[in-house]
Amino acid sequence: MRRTLRKLSSSRSAATSGACGYLRPACRRSTSVDTRVSAAPAAAYSELTELDVQHFTTVVGGSNVITDEAALEHYNTDWMRKYRGKSRLALRPGSTTEVSRILAHCNERRLPIVPQGGNTGLVGGSVPVDDEVVLSLGRMNRVLAMDEHAGNLVCEAGCVLETLQEYVWKRGYTMPLDLGAKGSCQIGGNIATNAGGLRFLRYGSLHGSVLGLEVVLADGTVLDNLTALRKDNTGYDLKQLFIGSEGTLGVVTGCAIALPRAPTSVQLAFLGLSSFDAVLACFGAAKRDLGEVLSAVEFLDAESYELVNRHLGGRPPPLAPGSRHYMLLELSGSRAEHDQAKLSGFLEHVMAEGLVADGTIAQDQAQSQGIWRVREGITSALGKEGAVYKYDVSIPLAELYTLCEVMRARLEAHGALVTGFGHLGDGNLHLNIYTPGRFNKDPAVLAAIEPFVYEWIAERRGSISAEHGLGVMKPAFLRMSKSESMIELMRGIKGLLDPKGILNPYKVLPPLSHS
Amino acid sequence: MRRTLRKLSSSRSAATSGACGYLRPACRRSTSVDTRVSAAPAAAYSELTELDVQHFTTVVGGSNVITDEAALEHYNTDWMRKYRGKSRLALRPGSTTEVSRILAHCNERRLPIVPQGGNTGLVGGSVPVDDEVVLSLGRMNRVLAMDEHAGNLVCEAGCVLETLQEYVWKRGYTMPLDLGAKGSCQIGGNIATNAGGLRFLRYGSLHGSVLGLEVVLADGTVLDNLTALRKDNTGYDLKQLFIGSEGTLGVVTGCAIALPRAPTSVQLAFLGLSSFDAVLACFGAAKRDLGEVLSAVEFLDAESYELVNRHLGGRPPPLAPGSRHYMLLELSGSRAEHDQAKLSGFLEHVMAEGLVADGTIAQDQAQSQGIWRVREGITSALGKEGAVYKYDVSIPLAELYTLCEVMRARLEAHGALVTGFGHLGDGNLHLNIYTPGRFNKDPAVLAAIEPFVYEWIAERRGSISAEHGLGVMKPAFLRMSKSESMIELMRGIKGLLDPKGILNPYKVLPPLSHS
Incomplete structure (x- = not known):
């Protein structure tokens, strides 16, 4: 069932249409914008017309133009069902040339557009706020080249991370990033959001691992920097x-990764362990x-551990409860006997020093999965207990754990509980506050958290978004x-690269305070 | 002996001086610009006046204002004595505030300025082309903080790399980069030029290792991003x-490094080894x-090896000559017995596979130094043989070594010899062509090399400057x-950040073709 878009309005005849027959840009209301965004971008956008849809159909073909309301639901909503847009059009280009033609048209027409990868983000970056066109990259999922000498991969942006991981693993390599959403997130989205995840400690940031990018700019210009050189100072x-x-400066269409x-x-x-x-x-x-073989250092507090253990479906926890904190340490190396010897030496030291009260080493794949299930199961367990207020800092x-203690004292009167866990090795805390048995967000709880939590972090020069964007x-x-x-400089760069503000509007940059 | 700067010219009275008494910007000749630069920047610069010098004296103090011609020689010339500017003023600020005040003044007055660290570059980036003011960062050499839990260092830009290496080594850490010039290069210059060097294979690019920067923009604005967080997606x-x-967008005054x-x-x-x-x-x-302990993979061809052995001052070479190529492999780890076992296993494999014909393992520090001396001595040995044409690609x-073979065939008739060596692990070749016994550059040799070498690299989507800038x-x-x-986008960014073009002019960006 294809919904017919609003026909060209009567204002068309009144407008001085250009040769291409498009309406002039007109101011438009943005009443449906998320209430957190207090102002529309400076740009005034055009309304999408049937002519636009016809044009896009010539670019990507009818089967890749989605206007059906039910089918659009998938593109309009994030996976948490927390953010919902009202787009009337999603496009599924199959090549960089098609992305370029779509953006050139949107730019000329001042039609706002949201690039969308696997749509697995946590901050609403990949869904429309209003009725932006959705640009879905999922069809661009080809591996273009792999250099097994140098160790690099060149691929399109819509490749799913897990698919790439399987592809390179068969050839003796691994992807430099891994995250819970790997089965659906796309590499282009990973790059656009600078995804961190579980291997960051070992392999570092995408700013180091990404060797080259192909990006389509707002006006359709293709920025071809898809080289796989390790070093290039030109x-x-x-x-x-x-x-x-986050898709606000250009659309990533291809990448080369070390x-x-x-x-x-x-x-x-x-x-x-008994203390932080x-x-x-x-x-x-x-x-x-453990030096060079250390590949992950995660931590969780007793509150997180006891919570997640209630939702393990009857499986025994890896350790009996009773410690104040828990740590997960992963080693990845090239010789098992060396790594096991290093791990034994480490455990002897920390036991002798009295740092570690209790511990277990996974003996097989099943035990490993059981331990990872605890760490990765916290988010889902929280959702079953009540409304959750999530902060990634x-x-x-x-002072990493001090924030949890401060928030715990602050929220006690509101019946809200505090859990702290995260990527200790990266200084990255996932602070999660929840209200057991109460599944609707409580304005009083939120007011007790914000802006206090942000101010507390700002005073310590921390980051209010470590990896979620x-x-x-x-x-x-x-x-x-x-x-x-x-x-101000960020705004200058946005203005330079996207002067009409068509790319992923309402995202990343705050509204101008004087507007 | 302090040279008196040209007094305010008679044009001053004709000019409509502002309240601050400065001359209006006036067009100026740039006849002394390096002949490779075919056009001056769009900006028209002002002439430095005595009033400017007086102002700078109030900012940095008289002892840090250098106008003496002999003393300026140090700031006007690069270490190879290949590039020479004609600056009449060098300033040695002691703080970010002083850098900010200097740049604000230069920007207002349209005085061009060259940031200078250790002045160890190979492409003339840190010396004036004409009479730009030199901004020498060497006094800003304080370590500001070190976090031994998280493993990061915060310091001023003028710290010498080797000094920092010694500082962090005492505390159980190492700097993520190392290069031949470590005894005089400064960390700010390393960052401004994205230095690569010997540990790149292991610890990656500065784009991944630099956690935070403090940068002074052209107008004096201090961009304070000197945080040491591993993750910050805001x-x-x-x-x-x-x-x-390369100092064309801002002056790095401080940094945080993982x-x-x-x-x-x-x-x-x-x-x-017998072949590439x-x-x-x-x-x-x-x-x-060798997996996770591999920390350097360097290579040199027989031509480089035989050349450097002639200049070892009677020391025996690590291996008898006779192989076609040589490789240096370094392992850095946390357990010697593990690393030695890995190295033995590797050598057994490559000997059994017939890949390696000959080899030696350093048994002590002296033997290590002897091997590194060979690799690091090539540049100096080349200079003793004749004029050298250096390419860092x-x-x-x-196809890394194919370029050497192609150039060798091409240059045979010119009596020029070709050596190839470099950071194999990074795909980074140092192609050096030299004319034995002839110490002056030969236009016929140069014409046989350029632009052919650049075109050959461009056809393979290589980089014409891997790490030298x-x-x-x-x-x-x-x-x-x-x-x-x-x-074009680079120009846009330059225009956004330095609209008057005062920062390190004539560098990085090519002159506009229509000018």
């Missing part, structure tokens, strides 16, 4: 601009004793992490 | 713009067998590595 490293820009060799040995330990000071000391010992390590959820709080002069 | 990652921009743990075991092997195919196969085996690995030497060849649309 001019400004433009690709860096697009890594983490690949680490696949590990042939993986060891996993799960430890119980012990957690920090144990992390230091791990860096000293970076804080200097010494800003999307439509957090632009108003950007000032808590970045100075006015930095935000 | 807005565009502006610091990336300045890494590798530190790897110091290795406690270092192993070094030096191998002889064997070199590539051996590199693959090294990645497989990235090429996909499979563009400086004043290579802007005209930027088009060989980057498309017109990328260069």
Whole structure:
């Protein structure tokens, strides 16, 4: 059932149409914008017309033009069903040329557009806020080249991360990033949001791993920087601009990524500790004793552990409860006997120093999965207990857990509980506050959290979004992490690259305060 | 002996001076510009006056204002004595505030300025082309903080790399980069030029290692992003713009850097191989067998090896000559017995596979130094043989050495010899062509090399400057590595950040073709 778009309105005849027959841009209401966004972009957008749809059909073919309301639901809604747009059109291009032609048209017509990868984000960055056109990259999912000498992969943006992982693993390599959403997130979206995840400690940021990008700019210009060179110091490293820009500066259509060799040995330990000071000391010992094979250092507090254990479906927890904190340490290396010897030496040290009270080492794949299930099951377990207020923050390590304690004291009177877990090795805390048995968000709880939590982080020069980005959820709080002069420069760059503001509007940058 | 600057010219009274008494900007000749630069920037610069010098004296103090001609020689000339400017003023600020005040003044007055770190570059990026003011960062050499839990260092831009290496080594860490110039290069200059060097294979690019930057923009605005967070996805990652921009977009005044743990075991092997195919196969085996402890993979051809052995001052070479190529492999790890076992296993494999004909393992520090002396001595040995034409390029690995063979055939008739060596692990070839016994550059030799070498690299989508940057030497060849649309965007960013073009003019970007 294809819904007919609004026919050209009567204003068309009144407008001085150009040769191409399009309406002149006209101001439009944006009453449906998320209430957190207090102002529309400076640009005035055009309304989508039947002529636009006809044009896009000539570009991508009828089967890749989605206007059916039911089919659009998938593109209009994020996976948490927290953000919902009202787009009347989604396009599924099959090539960079098609993306270029779509953007050139949108730019000329001032039609706003949202690039969408796997739509697995947590801050509403990949769904429309109003009725932006959705540009879905999923059809662009080809591996273009792999250099097994140098260790790099060149592929299109719509490749699913897990598919790439399987592809390179068969050839002796691994992807430099891994995250819970790997089965549906796309590499283009990973790059556009500068995804962090579980291997960040070992393989570092995408700013280091991405060797080249192909990006389509707002006006349709193809920025062809899809080289796989490790070193290239010729001019400004433009690709860096697009890594983490959440689709507001250009659309990533292809990438070249450096690949680490696949590990042939993986060891996993799960430890119980009596204090956060012990957690920090144990992390230091791990860096000293495990050195180059350390590949993940995660932590969770007793509150997280007890919560997740209630939702393990009868499976026994890896350790009996009773510790104040828990740590997961993963080692990835090329010789199992070496890695096992390093792990044994480390455990002897931390036991002798009294840092670790309890612990277990996974003996097989099933035990490994059981331990990872605990770490990765917290988010889902929280959702079953009540409404959840999620914060993904970076804080200097010494004060990482202090924030949980401060929030716990602050929220006690509201009947809200606080859990803390995250990527300790990266200084990245996932602070989750929830109201047991109460599934609707409570304005009083929210008021007790925000803006206090952001201010507390800002005072310590932390980040209010370590890896989730800003999307439509957090632009108003950007000032808590970045100075006015930095935000002004960001605006300058946005203006340079997307002067009409068509790319992923209402996202990342806060509305101008004087508007 | 302080040279008196030209007094305010008679044009001053004719000019409509502002309240501050400065001359209006006036067009100025740029006859002394390097002949490779065919056009002056669009901006018209002012002449430096005595009033400017008086102002700068109030900012940095008289002892940090250098106008003496002899003392200026140091700031006007690069270490190779290949590039020479005619600056009449060098300033040595002691703080970010002073840098900010200097730039604000230069911007208002349209006085061009060259940031200068250790002045160890190879492409003339850190010396004036004409009479730009030199901004020397060497006094800003304080360590500001080190977080031993998280493993990061915050310091001023003028810190010498080797000094920082010693500082962090004492605390159990290592700097993520190392290069021959470490005794004099400064970390701010390393970042501004995106230095690569010897540890790139292991610790990756500065785009991944630099956690935060403090940068002073052309108008004096301080962009304060000096945080040491591993993860921060709040807005565009502006610091990336300045890494590798060679001082043309802003002046780096401070940085935060992620530190790897110091290795406690270092192993070094030096191998002889019969073909470049064997070199590539051996590199693959090294990645497989040595995995996470591999920290450097360098190569040199027989021509480089025989050349450098002539200049070892009577020391015996690590291996008898006779192989076609040589490889240096370094392992850095946390357990010597593990690393030695990995190295033994690797050597057994490559010997059994017939890849390696000859080889030696360093047994102590002296033998290690002897091997590194060979690799690092090539540049100096070349200079003793004749005039050298140096190219620092990235090429996909499979064709890395083909370029040397092509150039060798091409230059035979000119009596020029070709050597190839470099960072194999990074796909980075140092192609050096020299004329034995002839110490003056020969236009016929140069014409046989350029632009052919750049075109050959461009056809393979390589980089014409892997790690040395563009400086004043290579802007005209930027088009060989980057498309017109990328260069146009680079110009847009330059215009946004430095609209008057005062920062390091004539560098990086090519002159506009229509000028």
